[in-house]
Every structure is written in C-alpha cells, then in structure tokens.
Amino acid sequence: MAVLIPCYNEEASITSVIRDFQAALPTAAIYVYDNNSKDRTVELAREAGAIVRTEPLQGKGNVVRRMFADVEADVYVMVDGDDTYHAASAPALVSKLVGQHLDMVNGARVTDIAAAYRPGHRFGNMMLTGIVAKIFGNRVADMLSGYRVFSRRFVKSFPALSGGFEIETELTVHALELRMPMSDVSTPYKDRPPGSASKLRTYYDGFRILKLILVLVKEERPLQFFSILAGFLAFVAIVLAWPVVATYMQTGLVPRLPTAVLSTGLMLLGFLSLTCGLILETVTRGRREIKRMQYLRIPAPGIRDPARDSKDKR
Structure with missing residues (x-):
C-alpha cells in the first residue's frame, strides 16, 4: 500500500499529514512528491520519514501523472498535503475498496467550518459535479475531493493528461467512462493550519475545470x-x-x-x-x-x- 501526497509549499502542514497517515496506515509507504516548493517542505517531509521525490513540471496533474507512473503498489491512497483531510478515515476507505473489490473510493468532504470550505468553492463544486453527473453519470457526490483510494488497475490504466487542478475531474470521468466499481465515503474536512494558504484560484481554476469538462464531452461523447x-x-x-x-x-x-x-x-x-x-x-x-x-x-x-x-x- 502507498500513500501519495502531492505538495507545493506545505511546510506548515506536511509533517502533521505524514505522521497522521503513518499512525492510520502503519504498513503503508508514504510518498511525498514535491512540485518546486520554495519553502522547507522537502526537508520536513524527509525528517518525518516520508519517501520524497520531485516533479519539476508545475501543476497537480503533472505530479499525479508522475506518482502513478513511478509508484508500484496494490492500493493507492492519494491525499493533499494541506492537512485538511481526515487521516483516521483512511482505514475505512481502504477496507471498503478491498472488501467490495472497488477501483475507486472517493472521500466526500463533510464540514460545518465555513473557512474550510468557502461558499464559492462549495457552489463551484456542486455546479461542476452536477454537470459531470448529467453527462457521464451520477455516481460521485464530491467530484473535486483530493482524498481518494485507488486500486492498482485504476492507476495503471489512467492516462493522466491534465496538468493542473482539473486532474480530479479527469479521475472521475475515467472511472465513469469505464464503468468501474466505485463508491463515496463521507469524511470530515477541516480548515488549513495557520501559515498555510490554498493554491486553488477560484475563478481561474474553475474555468479550467469547466473547459476540461467540455473537452471530455467532445472526446468521450x-x-x-x-x-x-x-x-x-x-x-x-x-x-x-x-x-x-x-x-x-x-x-x-x-x-x-x-x-x-x-x-x-x-x-x-x-x-x-x-x-x-x-x-x-x-x-x-x-x-x-x-x-x-x-x-x-x-x-x-x-x-x-x-x-x-x-x-x-x-
């Protein structure tokens, strides 16, 4: 089993993420893929005991492509390095994937903290998830979640063509188009720790995701x-x-x-x-x-x- 953590300037949170997943999944190898961080992310990740690698091409999609190509495992847990996802939920996600022979388990975010999940992001997620559901199938409640568990056959059949934050949309459409067995599990979602800032640009990345959906409609439909x-x-x-x-x-x-x-x-x-x-x-x-x-x-x-x-x- 492998835990994959894409990172860009996450020195305020990376140590906590690594230690939490080491406690939740003690047999898993923890991989941190750094994406040109300008802070101490790499140094702190190594000190926490993670396997640290780098991807020079900027963008989360490029990092995911590299992680899926390099890492060999039977089960993959992918999570952001911002310490907003609930590491203690990981065993339940993995157990559901293996026990029900699924290919993807999506960690659907649940929170009452307004700062953790801003109204603009919440509305954009609902709108984009709804568009994908209408076109490709209504099987995912939180399409833009960065907390997912994959089977090996999902990872090794996924082409990963996106370069940025639209990678989550591509992951979802890949599973829907191949009609893979998949499921959602509700997981707690919290605010970022002090000193950590979101890399997601609401309007710019939202339009990029919408553009990708249109491209995928052209390519897949x-x-x-x-x-x-x-x-x-x-x-x-x-x-x-x-x-x-x-x-x-x-x-x-x-x-x-x-x-x-x-x-x-x-x-x-x-x-x-x-x-x-x-x-x-x-x-x-x-x-x-x-x-x-x-x-x-x-x-x-x-x-x-x-x-x-x-x-x-x-």
Whole structure:
C-alpha cells in the first residue's frame, strides 16, 4: 500500500499529514512528491520519514501523472498535503475498496467550518459535479475531493493528461467512462493550519475545470457533442433561408443571394459536423475498448491473481 501526497509549499502542514497517515496506515509507504516548493517542505517531509521525490513540471496533474507512473503498489491512497483531510478515515476507505473489490473510493468532504470550505468553492463544486453527473453519470457526490483510494488497475490504466487542478475531474470521468466499481465515503474536512494558504484560484481554476469538462464531452461523447453543433447550425440555416424561400415561392426570384449562399453553407457545415460525430464515435469506442482491456489485465483489489500465484509456487 502507498500513500501519495502531492505538495507545493506545505511546510506548515506536511509533517502533521505524514505522521497522521503513518499512525492510520502503519504498513503503508508514504510518498511525498514535491512540485518546486520554495519553502522547507522537502526537508520536513524527509525528517518525518516520508519517501520524497520531485516533479519539476508545475501543476497537480503533472505530479499525479508522475506518482502513478513511478509508484508500484496494490492500493493507492492519494491525499493533499494541506492537512485538511481526515487521516483516521483512511482505514475505512481502504477496507471498503478491498472488501467490495472497488477501483475507486472517493472521500466526500463533510464540514460545518465555513473557512474550510468557502461558499464559492462549495457552489463551484456542486455546479461542476452536477454537470459531470448529467453527462457521464451520477455516481460521485464530491467530484473535486483530493482524498481518494485507488486500486492498482485504476492507476495503471489512467492516462493522466491534465496538468493542473482539473486532474480530479479527469479521475472521475475515467472511472465513469469505464464503468468501474466505485463508491463515496463521507469524511470530515477541516480548515488549513495557520501559515498555510490554498493554491486553488477560484475563478481561474474553475474555468479550467469547466473547459476540461467540455473537452471530455467532445472526446468521450463525440456524437452528442457534434450532433448538438449540427442541430444549432441547421437551425440558423433554416431561419436564414425561410424568408428567401418564401420570396422565391411568391416571385420565382432569389433577390438575397448572399443570404441563400450563407444558409446553404451553414447547412452543409451542419451535415459535416454530424458526419464527424459519427466517425469519432467509432474511434472513441475503439479507444474505450483498449483502455478497458488494459484495465482488465490487472486483478481487482482483494482478488488473487492465478498467474502470479503459479509463478510464486515455482
């Protein structure tokens, strides 16, 4: 088992996070991946007994990609280094993952502390989680939580393409698209300790997450995306063409030729968009099947691998 802690300037909290998870999961290896911290995060993490590594590419998504690529384990616990998540809940999350053979258990944040979960962040999380639920499936209550437990087959089948805080959205959509067994567990959430500041920029990162959702809709639901675009183009084309057709029916003339050409062009673009959606839907299905086959190569947590067992007996 491995505990993965992405960090950027968390000297005020990293020692407490490491010690809390050492107490909660005494058999787990604690990995701290530093992302160009300017303070004493690295030094304090080493003193607390963590395995410290670095990722020079700035952004949480880049750190998660590196952690998932480097670390080998059967169960992965990922948590932020800001000491806002409840380490004592980790055994319950891990037990649920292994006991029910799940691939992701999400720590859904619960708090009454206003400063811990600001109204703007709370509203943004609800809105973005709702959008993803409508499009990809309503199976996650807190999509932007940084406290999660993963199986090995989730981690090793996850492409990790995001660079920043939108990584949580990508993690959620990956599980929903492959229809992985997953669950939520409510966990206490608290305010940051004194001297620690949030790296999340409410509006900037919120728009980046919204942009990623649109990109994922295009990538994972191309027929729906391009069908909506085709419908919009066709509607505009019909609105523009209607008076031209009416005039032609009355007089036999087409006095507004530019409008007629524009309407024809928009309708052709609409059909072209629909064709792109049909083609990309087939491509997406193939990509999904490949990811699914990679995912199925690794057994679920809590289930023995017969091939590995036979190899060990030899």
